[in-house]
Amino acid sequence: MMGFYQIALGGGGVHGVGVSMAKSCLMNAEQPTVPDLSTERSILGSGSSFSRRRDLVFIVNPRGANGRTGKEWKKLLPYLRSRLGSNCNISESLTSGPSHAIDITREAIREGADAVIAVGGDGTLHEVVNGFFWAGKAVTNHDREATHSTALGLIPLGTGSDFARTLSWPNNPAEAIERIYRGHRSRIDIGVIDGEKGESHYFLNVADIHLSAKAGFFASRYKKFGNLCYVNEGEWQTYPQVTALCIGNGKYFGGGMKITPNADPSSGDFEVVILQDFKWYDFVLKLHKLYNGTHLSVTNVSSISYSGALHRSGRHFRKWKHICSVGWRASRVPAEEVWHNTGCYRDDMLRLNSELVNYLLIQQPTNPRRSLLRTRCAGENPPSNSATEPENALLKAAWNASELLGIATSFFRSPNNAEAGEVALELARDASGLVDRAAIVKTIKEDFERSYFVTGFSITYFGLLVLNVYAFDAACNLTLDAYEDDCEFADPASSFKGLRRFKRNCTNFGSLLERSNMKLMKWEDFEDKGIGHWRFSCVLSFPWKPILSGKSFVLIYIAASGYTEYFFDPQSGKVCRHVEHWNVPKMVLLKQIFRPSRRLR
Numbered sequence: 001m002m003g004f005y006q007i008a009l010g011g012g013g014v015h016g017v018g019v020s021m022a023k024s025c026l027m028n029a030e031q032p033t034v035p036d037l038s039t040e041r042s043i044l045g046s047g048s049s050f051s052r053r054r055d056l057v058f059i060v061n062p063r064g065a066n067g068r069t070g071k072e073w074k075k076l077l078p079y080l081r082s083r084l085g086s087n088c089n090i091s092e093s094l095t096s097g098p099s100h101a102i103d104i105t106r107e108a109i110r111e112g113a114d115a116v117i118a119v120g121g122d123g124t125l126h127e128v129v130n131g132f133f134w135a136g137k138a139v140t141n142h143d144r145e146a147t148h149s150t151a152l153g154l155i156p157l158g159t160g161s162d163f164a165r166t167l168s169w170p171n172n173p174a175e176a177i178e179r180i181y182r183g184h185r186s187r188i189d190i191g192v193i194d195g196e197k198g199e200s201h202y203f204l205n206v207a208d209i210h211l212s213a214k215a216g217f218f219a220s221r222y223k224k225f226g227n228l229c230y231v232n233e234g235e236w237q238t239y240p241q242v243t244a245l246c247i248g249n250g251k252y253f254g255g256g257m258k259i260t261p262n263a264d265p266s267s268g269d270f271e272v273v274i275l276q277d278f279k280w281y282d283f284v285l286k287l288h289k290l291y292n293g294t295h296l297s298v299t300n301v302s303s304i305s306y307s308g309a310l311h312r313s314g315r316h317f318r319k320w321k322h323i324c325s326v327g328w329r330a331s332r333v334p335a336e337e338v339w340h341n342t343g344c345y346r347d348d349m350l351r352l353n354s355e356l357v358n359y360l361l362i363q364q365p366t367n368p369r370r371s372l373l374r375t376r377c378a379g380e381n382p383p384s385n386s387a388t389e390p391e392n393a394l395l396k397a398a399w400n401a402s403e404l405l406g407i408a409t410s411f412f413r414s415p416n417n418a419e420a421g422e423v424a425l426e427l428a429r430d431a432s433g434l435v436d437r438a439a440i441v442k443t444i445k446e447d448f449e450r451s452y453f454v455t456g457f458s459i460t461y462f463g464l465l466v467l468n469v470y471a472f473d474a475a476c477n478l479t480l481d482a483y484e485d486d487c488e489f490a491d492p493a494s495s496f497k498g499l500r501r502f503k504r505n506c507t508n509f510g511s512l513l514e515r516s517n518m519k520l521m522k523w524e525d526f527e528d529k530g531i532g533h534w535r536f537s538c539v540l541s542f543p544w545k546p547i548l549s550g551k552s553f554v555l556i557y558i559a560a561s562g563y564t565e566y567f568f569d570p571q572s573g574k575v576c577r578h579v580e581h582w583n584v585p586k587m588v589l590l591k592q593i594f595r596p597s598r599r600l601r
């Protein structure tokens, strides 16, 4: 069964100004337990409008966003203490591994924390949210007065931080600290899915079947799970050939995919989006619509809103009347306050997904594919959402092979081509040699207009190379002076250091591309970095163009979106790290090139 709680949201807010010193309990991964808050509880912040200092527990995933969360947290802590420490007891607990945040949260609530604040991405927030509950009930504090409640807070520092997007919160820790300082509370809904054995799984963002960060991947692996029925005021409604079902409390998942654009986490409703009869190429061709939330107008996409009142009347999704898959119920969690919350789309969400799918499956599958799916979903180890070890090894090998082949074939290339497209602009510096940030950002934006290559394209490049080793003349349309010579370039497949190497690699792409389009959709500025959100599409004419003397070729359409983080060196001001994130799974990208979409002539 699936339902939602509408619960009170709030923050372990800081109200008024106090003068006492904050308790600052620094813990590391080897000391994972929550500090005893009781010793601090009686300390009053003089000048505070409250009779005691607030106990805030920050649960930090040091490994979030590939370790960036841990690094940023270290830098953030002194500021956080100075801003909140005068009238709050600040405790810090670093997670030691998956699910640890659940235990820490439960313990913190039992110890009487005023707020548990997740520091990390959606996965961490999801775990913290699940820590607010135990055996289907809200966790409570034994000692404090009945009216006391623990709030949930968030400092979004993850890779996707999708739930924060719904709230229009940027990945800006200073802003998050201000929110905590202000301490406003609000109510928010939490979805709950009851598992097969009656256990509850809570989600705050989006619960989904088949669609996630790896949209096309799952769709192509599972195909459709069949017809879906639900009861609407006594009438059965049927959705045939459902490919994916998303139940949104928040709007976004998958790193910015606006999948349930009308969902509002404090409305009391879920938005349920159903995709029917989606082929793998629909995910590719309509990906941009899924990302900007305009997919509801696409044929075969439906959106249903569920109100709290209707939940009680018992709407149900059913799979051909056999298995009750999803039913809603509304209830309140007394005295529980949550600030914000999320679902997650990685392993935990897959676990949710697998349970949901399990519910949705017809009992007597005739199609072996479905039967396979059922076996998978019922098992303890649902298919991983991330690239598996062999996949990673394959991609790594692809990456290395493409680079080596590129080097080998560069001997056949005209030396002039290596310099083609590169922008020899020298950027203005101040007396200390620091390049102005605005100038750097401007050149990056201009580079986008010239469609400079993203390094992640190397995955695709491998496929191109094995099939067409002749086409190598491309430009590296990059303003070199904006980057450190030893700049690190990371993409979903690999990472390396050195501007020269980047130039060489991206020079080896390109002439295969027809109608390529690299568009900067949005730019975000942060203290130490800028983030460029982009969309890339191109048509590749390969591999048989040279083999068949250009008379016959196959068009391959490739489309993807993602974002690149540009970290700025504090000394030079130049870009010292260039980290790409692709919204399309790596293997999907690689597979795209082996699936010609159209044969010409």
Ligand SMILES: Nc1ncnc2c1ncn2[C@@H]1O[C@H](COP(=O)(O)OP(=O)(O)OP(=O)(O)O)[C@@H](O)[C@H]1O
Binding pocket: 061, 062, 063, 064, 065, 066, 069, 095, 096, 097, 098, 099, 100, 119, 120, 121, 122, 123, 124, 125, 127, 157, 158, 159, 160, 161, 162, 344, 346
């Ligand atoms: N010490 C740790 N080592 C490894 N994994 C951890 C550790 N602590 C937590 N985790 C796991 O890391 C997962 C992902 O973390 P988190 O969501 O914070 O970052 P992210 O994946 O980069 O961000 P987002 O989910 O927003 O994309 C969590 O679901 C959690 O299970």
